Ligand SMILES: *[C@@H]1O[C@H](CO)[C@@H](O)[C@H](O)[C@H]1NC(C)=O
């Protein structure tokens with residue numbers, strides 16, 4: 001038994017040695033000439049004079065020492081391009097300034113047919129469109145172009161990228177709709193289109209994205225209703241649809257989702273009443289501010305209610321602040337200002353800590369921290 005273990009360890013050491021040998025042999029292996037040519041073509045459309053990230057892009061060995069380029073160790077094909085404008089990497093310490101790459105993303109990137117990662121993020125100056133041909137890069141798992149000036153539309157065929165896990169186009173100038181083919185990305189866990197000019201509706205069958213944990217669409221011009229199918233995405237933890245033109249009611253089933261922690265619908269045209277389910281849900285960060293919500297604040301709070309943020313301000317809520325709210329286990333930040341609420345503010349937590357601004361601009365609220373109710 002001991003002998004067996006020993007020989008296993010020796011065998012393991014040999015494997016390590018062999019791996020090490022293979023590993024160092026990649027150092028002297030030139031990268032695929034077609035990949036090298038494609039990288040140089042890609043580079044030709046970009047200018048980054050301050051840091052000099054592209055100064056390293058020379059010689060035959062594009063898999064070794066070319067900044068931001070990574071390769072598959074077996075095939076020597078380019079597998080990743082990672083160029084971040086805001087980085088802790090020592091290469092950035094030479095320049096005090098960063099985020100100053102300009103140019104565009106060349107369609108030559110599509111010749112790198114083994115690519116699984118494209119991160120060209122936070123350069124602020126990169127403009128032009130997303131090359132349509134990236135939908136031919138079937139090994140892509142991560143596409144992150146956050147924080148540039150990219151315009152144009154999301155490629156209609158994006159749904160071809162079946163391995164895609166992360167799609168991040170946030171903080172750009174992308175217009176057009178969310179392609180319906182996006183609902184075929186069944187591996188997608190992170191979709192971030194915040195702060196663009198995206199129009200149209202959320203695809204009605206968005207619920208097909210079973211792996212989605214973050215859906216971030218804040219700061220666009222998205223209209224239509226919140227699709228009911230969303231509430232069948234069991235992993236969804238973060239749903240941010242703020243600052244759009246979303247209409248219609250809040251689906252009550254949102255309050256039944258098991259891990260939904262953040263629901264931001266502020267700054268839309270959401271109407272109807274607040275479903276009672278939201279008050280005892282897993283949601284701890286709820287912002288419904290600045291909508292057209294009517295009816296009363298549901299009297300459904302209980303020990304399961306735990307809110308770091310509960311912002312219901314700037315709606316058309318009437319009636320009292322419900323008595324059950326004092327049963328909540330925690331409410332950090334509460335804002336019910338700018339509604340038509342009336343009646344005595346319940347005594348006790350969380351109201352001991354809140355100041356009058358949380359309750360301002362209502363019809364006839366009274367009691368601490370506002371004035372006495374009188375008789
Ligand atoms: C959105 O488009 C409008 C014009 O249609 C433009 O003025 C605005 O700057 C764009 N916003 C973004 C974030 O791209």
Ligand SMILES: *[C@@H]1O[C@H](CO)[C@@H](O)[C@H](O)[C@H]1NC(C)=O
Pocket residue numbers: 242266267287288289290309311333
């Ligand atoms: C809720 O949303 C409004 C409008 O977007 C924003 O002004 C407010 O700061 C948000 N509330 C909290 C507590 O973050």
